[in-house]
Amino acid sequence: MKKKVLITGAAGFLGSHLCDRFIKEGYHVVAMDNFITGDKKNIEHLMGLEHFEFVAHDVTNFIELRGKLHYILHFASPASPIDYLKIPIQTLKVGALGTHNLLGLAKAKNARMLIASTSEVYGDPLVHPQSEDYYGNVNAIGPRGVYDEAKRFQESITMAYHRFHGIETRIARIFNTYGPRMRLNDGRVIPAFIGQALRGEDLTVFGDGSQTRSFCYVDDQIEGIYRLLLSNYSDPVNIGNPHEITIKEFAEEVIKLTGTKQKIVYKELPQDDPLQRQPDITLAKKILNWEPKISRAEGMKLTYNYFKSLSKEELYKSAHKDFKKHIKK
Numbered sequence: 461m462k463k464k465v466l467i468t469g470a471a472g473f474l475g476s477h478l479c480d481r482f483i484k485e486g487y488h489v490v491a492m493d494n495f496i497t498g499d500k501k502n503i504e505h506l507m508g509l510e511h512f513e514f515v516a517h518d519v520t521n522f523i524e525l526r527g528k529l530h531y532i533l534h535f536a537s538p539a540s541p542i543d544y545l546k547i548p549i550q551t552l553k554v555g556a557l558g559t560h561n562l563l564g565l566a567k568a569k570n571a572r573m574l575i576a577s578t579s580e581v582y583g584d585p586l587v588h589p590q591s592e593d594y595y596g597n598v599n600a601i602g603p604r605g606v607y608d609e610a611k612r613f614q615e616s617i618t619m620a621y622h623r624f625h626g627i628e629t630r631i632a633r634i635f636n637t638y639g640p641r642m643r644l645n646d647g648r649v650i651p652a653f654i655g656q657a658l659r660g661e662d663l664t665v666f667g668d669g670s671q672t673r674s675f676c677y678v679d680d681q682i683e684g685i686y687r688l689l690l691s692n693y694s695d696p697v698n699i700g701n702p703h704e705i706t707i708k709e710f711a712e713e714v715i716k717l718t719g720t721k722q723k724i725v726y727k728e729l730p731q732d733d734p735l736q737r738q739p740d741i742t743l744a745k746k747i748l749n750w751e752p753k754i755s756r757a758e759g760m761k762l763t764y765n766y767f768k769s770l771s772k773e774e775l776y777k778s779a780h781k782d783f784k785k786h787i788k789k
Contacts, residue, residue: 462488462511464528465569468519468562469535471498473641474576474634477682478533479503483512485686490525492517496550497538502641509593529569534562535576537610538766541730542647548606555610555638556617561630563621563629572628573617574689577696579635580608585733589704589741592696602732615696622694630688635739639678639759640766641711644775647675649759654767657718658775667729674738676701677759680752687748700739701752717760761779767773 467481469475469656470491474620475498488511491503495516506512517523519536537554544551559575566573582590583598598608614630622629642648644655654755656663676699684699705713744750767775 462486463530464488464490465491465531466492466525466529466565467533467535468492468558469498469504469537469576470514471495471500472535472539473502473639473643474637474678474685475535476502476641477639478535479506479512479680481682481686483509486535487511489513490515490529492519493536496547497540497543497643499641499643510687519561520553521561523561523565525565525569529565531569531642532562532566532571532573533576534573534687535686537576538607539578540643540646540648541604542645544607545603548551548685551606552610554642554659555614559614559617562673563617563627566627566629567621568627572630572689573618573721574630574632574685575614575735577615577631577633578607578611578699579633579698579737579739580604580734581615581633582734583608583611583670584732587738588697588736589702589740592698592743599732603730604732619694629694630691631694632685632688633698633700634681635676635697635698636673636682637676637678637700638739639698639763642763644767644770649707649710650675650763651767654712654718654764655775657714657720657722658767660720660722662722662725663711663714664727664735665698665707665711665724666727667707668726669724671704671712671729671733671735671739672706672709673757674701675710675756676752677754677762679754680745680754684744684748684750689752691748693702693747697747698739698741699750700741701756702739702741703752703756704738711758717764721769
């Protein structure tokens with residue numbers, strides 16, 4: 461009998477890559493998504509496989525699955541600023557009600573559960589780099605608070621179930637991750653820059669570009685998550701790439717990579733946008749024997765080739781309401 465794993469948010473960026481990994485490792489995968497931000501095409505290649513099944517469901521509603529369940533990976537949540545600012549209530553509900561429902565399922569099935577937390581629990585950090593013992597600097601009532609506080613509550617209720625009910629839980633604090641299957645123009649830096657470059661538009665940098673990010677390629681991220689799930693560690697663990705770069709420098713790298721002639725334009729920095737983001741992965745190295753292996757140069761080539769393979773309709777549809785006139789060019 462194969463071990464069974466439930467992956468929520470399975471049609472999303474990270475969720476779909478997790479489906480691939482667990483199929484490869486010989487698990488029976490139950491994929492769950494309501495497509496509020498996920499895309500069916502991300503898992504179409506798995507449909508029809510004997511040990512892959514898809515369940516269309518909103519995790520904020522009661523969840524019932526038949527039979528034995530060994531693992532749950534909760535990755536259902538809007539994860540980009542454009543999404544969670546557009547659907548703030550749903551973002552809060554999936555972090556609160558969705559996590560509560562899945563923890564109840566984990567308790568009923570005696571399953572181990574890993575939640576996808578985020579570096580956003582640190583807010584606009586006053587400590588640099590950010591280690592797991594830092595409590596964060598979060599504006600609970602700001603526009604980003606719906607995502608930040610949903611994830612902070614998610615961590616709290618997960619630890620409550622772990623301590624009170626003895627549920628085996630794991631918490632991955634995920635830092636900026638990129639790679640194939642990201643959605644163009646979802647508000648995140650890499651698809652925004654590459655999309656603009658491919659459309660011949662100037663690259664938009666918010667603020668003066670001195671704010672920093674640390675980008676982890678998706679294969680490295682999935683490896684870290686997989687190791688954390690199978691570990692014996694229940695407290696939060698940072699999973700990310702500590703190689704830090706300013707947004708301005710990164711925009712210049714994208715222009716060089718794509719061979720385009722666009723310039724960089726600057727716009728006002730959004731409220732509560734973190735000025736620094738760099739994970740301290742000392743704990744992940746110690747507990748998981750994990751650290752990123754794929755360089756940004758290598759990962760960006762793979763990511764750029766993926767976006768370059770998209771049709772003109774896909775390239776323009778998410779960026780322009782009148783996209784049809786663009787694809788005729």
